[in-house]
Amino acid sequence: MTELRTLKVALLGCGNVGAQVARILIDDAGALASRTGARLELAGIAVRNLEAERDVELPQELFTTDAETLVKDADLVIELMGGIEPARTLILTAMRNGACVVTGNKALLAQDGPTLYEEADKAGVQLSYEAAVAGAIPILRPIRDSLSGDRITRVLGIVNGTTNFILDQMDSTGAQFADALAEAQRLGYAEADPTADVEGYDAAAKAAILASLSFHTRFALEDVSCEGITAVSAADIAAAKEAGFVIKLLAIAEKLTDEDGKTGVSVRVHPTLLPREHPLAAVRGAFNAVFIEAENAGELMFYGQGAGGTPTASAVLGDLVSAARRIVLGGPGRTETTTGHVPALPIAAAVTSYYIGLDVADQPGVLARIAQLFAEHGVSIEIMRQTIHRDADSNVESAELRIVTHRARESALAATVEAVKGLDVINSVTSVLRVEGV
Template sequence: MTTPPQTLKVALLGCGNVGSQVARILLEDADRLAARAGARLELTGIAVRNLSAERDVELPAELFTTDAPALLKGADIVIELMGGLEPARGLILEAFSHGASVVTGNKALLAEHGLELYRAADAAGVELGYEAAVAGAIPILRPIRDSLAGDKITRVLGIVNGTTNYILDQMDTTGASFADALAEAQRLGYAEADPTADVEGFDAAAKAAILATLAFHTQFPLEHVHREGITGVTAADIAAAKDAGYVIKLLAICELVESAGGVPGVTVRVHPTLLPRQHPLAAVHGAFNAVFVEAEAAGELMFYGQGAGGTPTASAVLGDAVSAARRIVLGGPARPATPHAEVPALGMDAVTTSYYIGLDVADQPGVLAKVSQIFADHGVSIETMRQTLHQEGSDGQTLASAELRFVTHRASDSALAATVDAVRELDVINSVTSVLRVEGI
């Protein structure tokens, strides 16, 4: 006679878009989850701020409570999907103190207080799972932490924010302006009414900090992430990039580099980036995400899929919940969560990259020579240059100007930035129309 599986109590904190789907799957697919976990996952309650709020999924009213601390008592697994720093941080620490494993999708909390949570989980001997915190349904954190544990990762770069990828993709494929593409993203539910966290790169920066922490076994707080958003990317930038064979993406880049003194360190950055159209990440369209990993032994790996949405993200949450349940059923120590290395974080002066520079210049002899001399003075070489003439009529007079577009060879970011500043001061320069970094060449 088969012994029925034991029952593990699951407390859910938060019932928004993702939380409601997690609750639905826990209730509807209880038998399937039990077979995989080795125990029944019993949803004992859902803590929310507002009991009368409308929800996407109809769930039993008796499960809801506003008393989150009471719900934690007796829970074997706590799933935190509230978002924000507090009270989420305090509730997770309290769950650890009760001996519960925790699954969270809270990227901002992990980026801000990750080390504290990792240490608390280790001290309590419980699991802390957070696959859902980066790239939604894409299994990227477990492969970095587990599958590549025997390898040396040298670089992680990826599209980790679906909202910005949708906006940039619309601008590229339809010629839409930033404002129009953002409005469409909001209409479709990809962007919030206040899109600041997405379009200014805050969301991607938090995910970059998590990726860097896992890839390089060192805690990288949010303040170590260089962040630039996409609000300055214009339709003209998109068109010029397209004409030159590039596409613009908001990339999170975590890279093992050497400082000027030869000391290995890691740079973590988020910014709009030109990619050659043949690069694998250039083909990521719509609100999809993709992460490109480079490792010494494994070589190049790419992970692609839906990076947001209630049901896809719920898949990642429940994967962590089943993993935590298996450990409880089988016994044994929890997997250590605390980063064990101390690789220094380096600033943008340690980054080596290429620049795309657009200049509006006076159409007169000697302009290109003056610009080229500035590049040479700063030790920056030019890979490609394109020139387009413009004719503008004003009060019956014709004024000639030209658009110069340069792609540089790789150089230090500081040298490239200094080059742009020096070029801007030339009397033959009307304006610097665009400055974007280039990867993948």
């Protein structure tokens, strides 16, 4: 019987995900060896604090604070530290010393992916990052491999479990944003500082990665138009529900042509109204899903747990097995799939629908003036609902209008909203949200 070779694995970071990766490497060593054709030896775990409590009980002798020495002696490096530095330097060091790298660091990939891809190509090693987007959901490999013979035209994703949980709580219970956020923090879905999630930054980094793979072009974080969910109110949720919609934070990447005839890709993250019959509308709690439209495959949806130690560790181990098999069988590392340059288009080039909430004076002719203004900007109204309110103190009546437009260019829709604000019969524009899937 042929003796299996041993591949040394260095693990950088031992948080929730890292601890589970270490556990699986130790507990499932036999099964992993049979799948890869080599023994995967966990050579060490680099951490900042040797005394910190871990989610999993692991051999203390594995821990070290000397990450640089650890990666220089490894065949495979798993980076789960997060952040830009020292993760970037350690990954580059590992690749320059011939190690394949598995990472879940979406922020680093979105900010400096091209440098890492180029270094991996130069060193002839594999750089894998399935865990960087949507946790356990196998989405990056299907885009890169299974759909490589097709043309993807559009990607819509719920890629942040925290914001999906918050919006789902607001929809199902009527909770205010602050209360839903507090519940997410209590359950461990949201950090003490939830800014990266609720302001959309986490989803934007993932959108850049999805767009880069889907359209074979390098997109960075600065190419993504980003808007979070902090302005979404319980009134918005209730009005959307009444009209047959649900609000989700979507990451959207789509190929389109702007007003000047230039073809490019719009990458954006923002709260979005979806019809309740749309597949993404049924994604509840902290789950994630990615909906893909391709010329030949048609519509595809990938759904599952988008976060958590064990689910995300599953994605990491999938990449690790793939990289280990490449080492065992030989051959070049998997290279980046970019084949050209499709320009990033601003959000103004996108074609979408708007949901607009208005507080207006309750007097004759108001609806006609608003409709005329929309028509002057080339935007037609699909749905208009009116509710009359009476102020208990002043006894003055006002009307709340909820308008859903037909699809139009984002630039025209935004200009229409600005013009509406100038009408003397408008008390305030209470909300503006985009609509997809209609």
